[in-house]
Amino acid sequence: MRIRIAARGSLLSRIQVKMVEDKLRNLGIETELIVVKTKADLFQDKPLNSLGKGVFEKEVNEAVINGEADIAVHSMKDMLSDMDEKLVLYGVLPRDSPYDSLVAEKDLFNIESGKVIGTSSIRRRSMISFYRRDLVVKDLRGNIDTRLKKYQSKEYDGIVIAEAAIKRLNSVVRYYKIDPKIITPEANQGIIAIVGRVNEKLKTLFRELNDERTLKEALVERTVVKLLGGGCHSPIGILASMISENEFNVISTYVISDKKKITIEGIYRGDPTTVGEKVVKDMVKVLKHENSSVTT
Template sequence: MKIRIASRGSKLSKIQVDMVGQKLKELGIEYEMIEIKTKADIFSNEPLYKLGKGVFEKEVNEAVLEGKADIAVHSMKDILTQINPNLEIFGVLKRDPPNDVLISDKNIDKIESNAIIGTSSIRRKNFVTFLRGDLQVKDLRGNVDTRIKKYLSGEYNAIIVAEASIKRLNINVKYFRLNIYDFTPEPNQGIIVVIGRKKDEELKKIFKKINDEDTLAEALAERAAVSILGGGCHSPIGVLFRKEGNELFGIGSFSDGKRKITTIISKSGDPVQIGSELGLMLKKEIKNEGIIF
C-alpha cells in the first residue's frame, strides 16, 4: 500500500510530510508526496492579510477532494476552523513547541529603539507594538529559511517566527523564546495535521494509530475558541491550550496594538466546550473594552 500525500513544496512542508511518512513506515506503509502550489506561494511578496483566508490550504485540500492525493498534511495553524464538509481531521502528530521566538542577538526588552522587527502576522505585530511601541514592525514574507536569510543580510534587526519551524528545519540561529502571556501563540501553532476524505474509512483507521490524543485535545480546544471569536490566521488573537493531567489550561489574548486583553481557563472536560468557554470569556472582555474587530 502506498499513500499519496498532498502538501506545499516548501522545505518545511516536505519535512512535515516526511514526519508523517515516518509514522506510516513504522506501520509498514509507503508514501509519496504530491507537491501543490497555493495562493500563498504564487503571491509570495504580498502581505498575508491581503490574500484572504485559506491561502496555505485550499489548493492542497482540493487535490484530496479531486482524488489526486489520498490525504493532505498541513501546519495546523494554516487551516481554517471550518473545513470542507467532505473532509475531516484524521489525526495530529505530537505537538512541537508552540511558542513564538525572536530571532535576534537581544531579547525583546533589550532591543534598541527604532529597531526593525520583521513579521507578516497582525497578531505578532500588535503584540510587539503593545509591548514596545518604540520599535518598527515591517512586513516579512517567504518561507522560514528565506525569512532568516533576510534577517542575516541585515534587512531586519530581528524577526519573529514559530519555534516549531526552527526545530523542524534544524536551523542553528540564536533566538529567544517569547513567553505565552506577552505573545500568546497562533491557535494550533506547532501541530502537524492530517486531513482526508470523510468517506475513506480505511485511511481513518490507519491515522488513528498515529494520532496523538493530548495534542488533538489542545487543537480542538483552540479551534473552538477561535470559532467563537471569529478569528483566524490573519487576526490579532492568540490562543493556546496545554493538556496537564486531566485538565486543559488555556490562555487567550487579543491586542489592537494599544490595548491588550488576556483571559485564562483551567478545567477538565470536553475540549470543544472548554475552548468555547475561553472564547466567550475573551469575546466578552473585548466587547467590554468597546473594541470592534
C-alpha cells in the same frame, strides 16, 4: 499499500511530510509526495491578509478532493476553522513547541529602539507594537528558510517565527522564546495535521498515529478561533495545555490597539468544545467591559 501525500513544496513542509512518512513506513506503508503550489507560494510579494483565507491550504486540499492525492499534510495553524465538508481530520502528530520566538541578537525588551522587526502576522505585529511601539514592524513574506536568510542578510534586525519551525529546520540561529503571556501563539501552532476524504480504512489507519492529547488541545483552540472569528489575519492568540483528562490551562489574548491588550489565563474543565466555549464567554465578557465590538 501506497499513500499519496499532498503538501506544499517548501523545505519546512517537506520536513513535516517526512515526519508523517516515517510513521507510515514503520507500519510498512509506502508513500509518494505530491507537491502543490498554493496562492501563498505564488504571490510572495503581497501581504498575506490581501490574499484571502486558506492561502496555505486550499490548493493542497483540492488535490485530495480531486483524487490526485490520498491525504494532505498541513501545519495545523494554517488550516481554516471550518474544513471543507468533503474532508475530515484523520489525526495529528504530537505537538512540538507552540511558542513564538524572536530571532535577533537581543530579546524583545532589550533590542534597541528603532530596530526593524519582520513578521507577516497581524497577531504578532499587534502584540509587538503593544509592548514596543518604538520598534519598526515590517511585513515579512517567504518560506521560513527564506525569512531566516533575509534576517541573516541584515534586511531585518529581528524576525518573529514559530520555535517549532526553527527546531524542525535544525537552524543554528540565536533566538529568544517568547512568553505566551507576552505574545500568545496562534491556534494550533506547533501541530502537524493529516487531512483526507471520508474513508473508513484510512481513518482507522491514522487513528493509530493520532496523538490524543494534542488533538484535544487543538480542538479547544480551534473552538475559540471559530467563535471569536480569529486566524492568522486577526489579533487573537490562544494556547491550551492539557493538565489531565478534560482539564486544560488556557491562555487567550485579544489585542484591541497598540495601547490596549486583553490576556486571560485560567484552568477550565470539560470536553474540548465546552472548554473553548467557556474561554470565549470569559473573553467576550472582558472585551465588552472594555467597550470593544466582538461578534460571536
